[in-house]
Amino acid sequence: MSEIRSRIKELLAPIAGDMEVMNRVLQAQLVDESPAVQDMTSHVGRFSGKQLRAALVLLVAEASGRRSSEHVQVAAIVEMIHLATLVHDDVLDGAEVRRRVACVNERWDNQTAILLGDFLYSRAFGLSTQLKSRLTSQLLAATTSRLCAGEIEQSTQRYDFELTQERYEFICAAKTASLYGAACELGARVSDQDGSGSFAKDDELARSMASFGEELGLAFQIIDDCLDLVGDAEIVGKSVGTDVEDGKVTLPVLHIYASASEQTRTQIRDIYTQDGIQKRAHHLRESIDLAPGLEYARARAEELVDRAMERLDVLPDSPARRTLKSIGDFVLGRNW
């Protein structure tokens, strides 16, 4: 893991200074006069992982030559919204460990995790209302609605083994890729000249960067779903196998199921649903040859990353652009 950490550090070198300032802004927002809240936000502060979304804001701003005085705050806001979703996700998933740190729902309880997530959301929105332009508030409020709607859709489609790939991707785009897209769009759109809150809707570069982020985010989610299925909690750094436990049927399984015999289908459904099965993901891995599904999902993620990379062609060469290029490989290269 320390290898991955140092690789990320190397990758983010072109924005190292900004990331440091971003983290100071983030930490300052986690301060509260309530000792109970302070205790919890300090705990959550330790979740700090790759901070990929914040990095994307800063990298896109840098690579597109549009870096403004407020991008660091925007990056912190995006990261806080991500933190809020993590805290709530861990309740939804009944997860125990997040980045080698106990989840809020484990360390305290579900109630606290719900409230803390709400607190983080409102702090993030609060900070966004202090920026010169209202663009960040507007885009992130819309993104958060979409993100929640995606999660709700997903929860109603649990145990649906005949979910189409299109529908699966639609849900992943809403629940995950939307925030990647917003991060990249804000990187390209926020500017010091933007005091009025208006912005050019026909900004082609910003639209390209939004698509870049969405495609990258969708690839990230597909790989994440593969890791949840067959990854090692020690290496991934969070609880795995939760999708199978929760009845979330993800791309590798959907692919296998679609072309499986009736007998295999029954077997898969039973592993997801029968009472008393311990470690369902492990059981699935042992009973079913998942390799073709994983390969298919990986190929789809690669296709998405390729498409995302092409979006970068409009940008001039720079260290920041080179990092954006490497992030695609990084997303694909996550261990399982």
Next chain:
Amino acid sequence: MSEIRSRIKELLAPIAGDMEVMNRVLQAQLVDESPAVQDMTSHVGRFSGKQLRAALVLLVAEASGRRSSEHVQVAAIVEMIHLATLVHDDVLDGAEVRRRVACVNERWDNQTAILLGDFLYSRAFGLSTQLKSRLTSQLLAATTSRLCAGEIEQSTQRYDFELTQERYEFICAAKTASLYGAACELGARVSDQDGSGSFAKDDELARSMASFGEELGLAFQIIDDCLDLVGDAEIVGKSVGTDVEDGKVTLPVLHIYASASEQTRTQIRDIYTQDGIQKRAHHLRESIDLAPGLEYARARAEELVDRAMERLDVLPDSPARRTLKSIGDFVLGRNW
């Protein structure tokens, strides 16, 4: 109950038209392209109760002669934030019934309720970012943070029978009264001239109205806590007894406990904590003479309402001001 409903309708006559428009704005915000989300927001739309917070925005705007073209939206936003907190509160409380309608956590599950609450928050913030002034976004983001921090503080002080009244009120002020205060402050502050997002900090009327709302909201919470302790679910219209179940020690019990014998104290603690007790609130009511505590709490609520009413002296007489006066009596007159 229909008697209360018609009494409220009569009370709100001076803003009946605005309340209708407010509800149309609110309903429009509950529309979503996701069928699952739509299904849930329609369900939540049926929670529509007294809509006291929205009414306060409109009444204060009217009574202070400051009604602007955007107050109806502001009122809808405040009501949506309240709806979001209700949906999350019901998860926290494990409640089953809200205004005679099944809670989201009961009708679907806790996961859905968390996501739906988040969705409502983000829709509310989203709408606020569309207003001419940023005041609503700023004030409501700050209020929501305070509200969550108050709930978190409360959850860490469960089973604390020696909580001071000051601390109890501090928590109630944060978790409940803050939104009443913000509603009244926005009623007085939002104006059509406010396009720049700046506003007069030394606006004395707005400060008075904020205090009016906070005091009224604190009284409301104290009465609500009394109702939870001894009210009838049929009359109150929501699950009661949840505070005792959850270990929330509220003003009436704190008052009794403070002057009780060691034997009575032990008895109270046992009722809150011993395993296997069914209907703890009922048990408490049967075993302990709660009347002095309820009287004390009611007297405190009356004192707060009196203070709130004095704040209205700066306003000229009008139907809206007369309604604001009556709301104080209404808050105190809730049945138990």
